[in-house]
Amino acid sequence: MRYTTATIGLAAFLGSTSAHTVFTTLFINDQNQGDGTCVRMPKQGSTSTYPLEDLSSPDMACGRDGATPVAFTCPADAGSKLTFEFREYADLAYGTGSIDPSHKGPCAVYVKQVSDMATTPAAGAGWFKIWDEGYDEAAGKWCTEKLIDNNGLLSVNLPSALPTGYFLVRPELLALHNADKGDPQFYAGCAQVFVSGTTEEPLDVPANNSVSIPGYVGKGEPSVSFNIWTQPLALPYAIPGPEVFNPVLPQSPVQAKVVQAKQTTGAIPSDCILKNANWCGFEVPSYTDEDGCWASSQKCWDQNSNCYDSAPPSGSANCKVWEAKCKGIQDACAAKNFQGPPVYELKAVEAAVPGAIPGAAEVKGTEVQGGAGAAETVAPAVDVQSSTTPVVVATSVAAPSVAAPSVVAAEPSVSATTEAAAQPTAPTGGAAALVISQDGLCGGTTGQTCEGSEFGGCCSASGHCGTTKLHCGCGWQLSKQGRGEMEL
Ligand SMILES: [Cu+2]
Structure with missing residues (x-):
């Protein structure tokens, strides 16, 4: 490349003022989807790498301009490896770095299922975190430092139990170099992905894992005001947001549904040349x-x-x-050659991948009922996978705190007369002590029933009201006590 004095001067100027980063490129199972393809990126080049500093802004969801969908949505099977490329200069015009080394902090990846990629807002409820990493004490490195080691490439596996449907996948970096001065700097963008899973039933995300973006982190919280300059660091560092939720399929074989929804919007046309x-x-x-x-x-x-x-x-x-x-x-x-168009070989150009694509860290999974055949093949208790799951990055593992539903044992038989005596105001038998759920939660110790609630009449294995098969089916029924109960 030939440099003029002017471009060198400009590069030096940009280098001194802008060493931030932006998510530009998605890889699915190590396949480069092409710069910007299926990626919601800020539109303005001069500020595209700038951080998100207002934690209450809707831009926190998918970055500046992230409310606007892009034309293409890339297909990926549930469980696929996704890799996100971050660049200091979106078009590599002034260099190939990923982020300035001063920008130390954690990384995370969130996902949100959207019913309509074109119209469902990115900002708002429905997000959950599938992976995160903060400070690795063994390595003495922040996640962003490992990102630099990996040339700006960050890999995760999509949870294997994601249902078929449209998802926004949101990699997030947080630079803490000014956090102690009240200026945490977030970098987030979104990939539009059509996931093919083994079920079309929406995922039942436990309430404590489901967050709103913005809203999941607020100004002044410890995770965004941590001082990275004190020695020694005041560890442990708590990463912003909820615990990781990695829903995985039961290990016993599940028969996939024969009919699965196909991607209807956002596919790259077959006659695209x-x-x-x-x-x-x-x-x-x-x-x-x-x-x-x-x-x-x-x-x-x-x-x-x-x-x-x-x-x-x-x-x-x-x-x-x-x-x-x-x-x-x-x-x-x-030239008056009116027979055409002339044969012309289009040679697509693609930016070089900045380095070897890193592997995805193992994340402890939460087994969910993910397919039509699940009821026959898996015990319905929500189960956390064996703790012997290999762990590549210790700090990336956050055990999902999902309360196992109580399976109702045989209830002591209560005669009609004593029950009536004990609960004289009860209009009906055993459900008398339960109140109708006002917040969508049910069973367990909530004392709430879904029956008659606005959230649906069935209580799921994880204690959420709903109407889908995950709530009502798979052998689970609402017991008189309002708890998820296995139908024997
Ligand atoms: Cu910066």
């Missing part, structure tokens, strides 16, 4: 006369404009490739 982020180029109509030639030339240039207009800060390299095709058609028309 060149892609730049979330733009696709399509072959222009063939022609045999002058009018047709110029019409197709125009169609090519129109697509070129759309390409540049839609290009995110990660770049427009393939718009430039497309431009050459249009120039070829235009030149042919000018």
Whole structure:
């Protein structure tokens, strides 16, 4: 590359003022999806790497402009390995770094199922954390330092029990270098992913794992005001947000449903002949006369404009490739060659992957009923996987605190007369002591029943009211006591 004095000066200027980071590129099972493809990224290049500093802003969900969907949603099977690439310069124009070494802090990945990728808001309730890592005492490194070691690449596995559907997947970095001065700096973006799982029933996320973004972390909390400069560090450092929830399929074989929902929106069209982020180029109509030639030339240039207009800060390299095709058609028309379009080989360009793609850390799982055959193959108690699960990064493991539902043993038989005597105001038998759930929780020690609640009439294994099969089916029924009870 040839540098002019001006570009070197600009690079030095940018380097001194902007050493932040931005999520630009998604990999699925080590396959590069292309810069910006399926990624919600800030639109403005000059500020795309800037941190999110207002913890109450809706931008906390998917970053600046993160409320706006992108055209493409990438398909991935549940359990797939996802890798997120972070860059100091979105288009690599001034270097290939991932984040300034001063930006020490934790990382996390959150997901949220959305019924409609185009219209369901990113900001708000429904997020849960599938992985996090703070300070690794053994290695003496913050997660962001490991990210730098991995050239800006961060890998996680999608939980194996994610249901089929559309998901926003949100990698988050938190730079704590100014946290003690009240200025924590978050970096978050979102990938749009269509997950293929073994069930279409929405996941039953335990209430203590489900959070709103913004809202899951607030100004002044210990996780965002931690002083990383004191020696020794005042460990342990508590990562913002809820405990990790990694729903996994039962280990016994589960028969997958025969009919599964297919991705209906956001797929990359099969007749896409060149892609730049979330733009696709399509072959222009063939022609045999002058009018047709110029019409197709125009169609090519129109697509070129759309390409540049839609290009995110990660770049427009393939718009430039497309431009050459249009120039070829235009030149042919000018040369009165009206049989076309001319054969032109589009050579897509792709930024080099910055280094070896790291493996994903093992995360302790919570077994959930994830498929149609689950009822026959798994005991319905919510179970935490064996503690012998190999742990790659010790600090990344947060044992999900899911209270196992109480399986109701045989109730002592109470005669009608003594029951009536004990609870004279009871309108009906055993459910008398329960109140209708006002917050969607049920069973256990809540004393609440779902019956008649606005959240649905069934109490799930994890103590949530609902109407889906996960709440009502799989052998679980609402007992008279309002607890999830195995149907024998
Ligand atoms: Cu910064």
